[in-house]
Amino acid sequence: MGTEKSKYLDLVSVLYKEIRKAGLDSSAQNIKSDHHAVEYWKYSFLLKEYCSANSVILDWGALFGHVTLMGQALGLNVVPFVFGADQKLKDLHKTALTTDVVYSDDPVRLPFEDSTFDTVISSGVFEHAQEEGGDPVKTLREIKRILKPEGFFILWKLPNASGLAEIKSDILGAWSHPYRYTPNGIKILLNSNGFELVHFDYDDLFPLGVKALLRSLRLGGINWVSSYLARKPVFRVFSNDFVVVAQSV
Numbered sequence: 001m002g003t004e005k006s007k008y009l010d011l012v013s014v015l016y017k018e019i020r021k022a023g024l025d026s027s028a029q030n031i032k033s034d035h036h037a038v039e040y041w042k043y044s045f046l047l048k049e050y051c052s053a054n055s056v057i058l059d060w061g062a063l064f065g066h067v068t069l070m071g072q073a074l075g076l077n078v079v080p081f082v083f084g085a086d087q088k089l090k091d092l093h094k095t096a097l098t099t100d101v102v103y104s105d106d107p108v109r110l111p112f113e114d115s116t117f118d119t120v121i122s123s124g125v126f127e128h129a130q131e132e133g134g135d136p137v138k139t140l141r142e143i144k145r146i147l148k149p150e151g152f153f154i155l156w157k158l159p160n161a162s163g164l165a166e167i168k169s170d171i172l173g174a175w176s177h178p179y180r181y182t183p184n185g186i187k188i189l190l191n192s193n194g195f196e197l198v199h200f201d202y203d204d205l206f207p208l209g210v211k212a213l214l215r216s217l218r219l220g221g222i223n224w225v226s227s228y229l230a231r232k233p234v235f236r237v238f239s240n241d242f243v244v245v246a247q248s249v
Helices: 002-021 034-041 044-050 066-073 087-096 136-146 164-172 183-191 208-216 222-230
Strands: 056-060 077-083 102-104 117-123 147-159 195-203 241-248
Touching (some): 002 044, 034 066, 034 222, 044 241, 056 066, 077 087, 117 136, 136 147, 147 195, 183 195, 183 241
Parallel strands (some): 117 147
Antiparallel strands (some): 147 241, 195 241
16 A cells, blocks of 8 residues: 555656646646645545456546546556646646546537446546536436446545535635535435445545644644544534445446
């Protein structure tokens, strides 16, 4: 595990340097340091549990490709897919990634044959589908189409409608997710579109600004504490994100 994690962090560090060279770092603040990149590594257990070396995995909405790199660090076969990429981003992919990226400008239709993938990953992507002209129901049906029978749709960093980060941003008039979910809302949406929920959890209590403040005080284990508290019944209504695994049925 330590070797895999170190490999992932090294890969993301190299990726971020290329992102900075390309002048795209303002959109990559979520991976600008090990403290940020490790936020994604905590989901690696899901890939270990629901994927195998023979799995074909889609990193749906890969953007810069850090989730693809996590899969590669785990020895998995991950295909990065990016919607609406401009030439600058495509050039970055050619420089920074060793895997060919699949592109499309269609906000719903995915350029893959039926039953292509064993697993589809949404790393903070599903909630943005409507912002780009998509539709959550049509998107789910499209993801089900490209999944093999009994394939898995894994979502993490799905924003909680009552999360502290969203509440804070709304009060301060800062950016927040236009589309958010409740536990029942995402469960009903998945169940009514051909998926069975097999894993649901709450994640991350502290907003990013609070984490940064605590780190500045040289306090350790911030990510662990934030995730631990988010799962406690007394706090989970205020957790920032949901972690979801749904199986195509």
